[in-house]
Amino acid sequence: MDDQEILHNQLERLNEEHRELDVMIEKMLGENIVNQIAVQRLKKRKLLLKDQMLKLKSRLLPDIIA
Template identity: 45%
Template sequence: MTEDEMRKRLAALRTEHRDLDIAISALSDTGGPDQLQVARLKKRKLLLKDQIAVFEDYLTPDIIA
């Protein structure tokens, strides 16, 4: 995977993470019986956060001071 492809994938992951945040907020505000769905979305959001961290770590050069 090239660096450009990794940057595109990172942008897509960030967008999906943001969209999940909005969906979780909307479901939580309704307070309905969809708590299982909210839990699943939160779990997916955490997985995305981990993937984002991996890409960011790879794309950010280590600076030795």
């Protein structure tokens, strides 16, 4: 397995976790009693995942000389 393939696999795993967090947050917000602290933690985790995904995407894109 080469580096590009490893990065793609990591990116896909992060994307999946990001989608799962979306579902969890929506489910929690739909409940009558919402644990705001738990929702905030999930949202922070989502932001961390998004940052990691952007870093991986930038490593996958070839350097372009402007």
